[in-house]
Every structure is written in C-alpha cells, then in structure tokens.
Amino acid sequence: MATAAKRPTKQSATVRISEQSHLLLREMAAQEGESMQSVLDKALEQHWRQRFWEEMKVAYAAIQSDPEAMAAEKKEFALWDVTLMDGLDPHEVWADDVAVQPTGERVA
Numbered sequence: 001m002a003t004a005a006k007r008p009t010k011q012s013a014t015v016r017i018s019e020q021s022h023l024l025l026r027e028m029a030a031q032e033g034e035s036m037q038s039v040l041d042k043a044l045e046q047h048w049r050q051r052f053w054e055e056m057k058v059a060y061a062a063i064q065s066d067p068e069a070m071a072a073e074k075k076e077f078a079l080w081d082v083t084l085m086d087g088l089d090p091h092e093v094w095a096d097d098v099a100v101q102p103t104g105e106r107v108a
Contacts, residue, residue, distance in 0.1 A: 012037070 017025070029036040063069045 025036045025040060029039045032039060063073055
C-alpha cells in the first residue's frame with residue numbers, strides 16, 4: 001500500500017481549478033449553505049478516505065492470495081483475539097445512572 005502523505009494543517013493556499021469546477025463548487029456551496037472552502041475541504045477528505053480504503057482492499061487481497069502471508073495474518077489475529085474482553089465480566093451492565101454489581105444485577 002502506498003504511504004499516505006502527511007495531512008496538511010488548517011492553513012490556506014491558492015489553487016487553480018477549471019471554470020467548470022469553480023461553478024460546480026460555487027453551486028454546491030450555495031446548496032449546502034457553506035463556504036466553497038468548506039465544501040472543497042470535505043470533498044478532498046472524502047476522496048482521501050476513499051483512496052485509503054481502496055488501497056487497503058488491494059493490500060488485503062494481496063495477502064489473501066498468498067497462503068503463507070494469510071497464515072501469518074491469521075496467527076496475528078489469534079494473538080489479538082485474547083484481548084477482546086481483557087478479563088472483563090461479559091455479563092456486567094454499564095449505565096450512567098445506576099450502580100452495577102459484578103454479576104450484572106442493577107442496584108437502585
């Protein structure tokens with residue numbers, strides 16, 4: 001998987017876009033009641049995330065097609081599986097407004 005570039009901070013810069021893109025951006029901003037910068041920021045973030053997951057799918061497909069790599073992956077998954085409950089009582093109930101006994105019984 002390609003290494004993701006360092007994501008920029010909230011600074012501004014000027015970027016040239018086509019007239020068609022500018023009109024579309026302006027229309028979208030008006031429809032959403034947001035600034036063109038905000039609409040563009042959201043579109044780029046969505047595009048970045050889409051590419052990230054597409055690259056993840058490609059990388060995982062490569063692992064799945066290699067039996068040795070997949071065996072190593074499953075072995076690592078098994079190591080992490082023991083941390084899922086991490087010794088917690090699976091019957092314990094959590095709520096903000098009531099105390100809970102270790103058995104999961106609610107106490108008034």
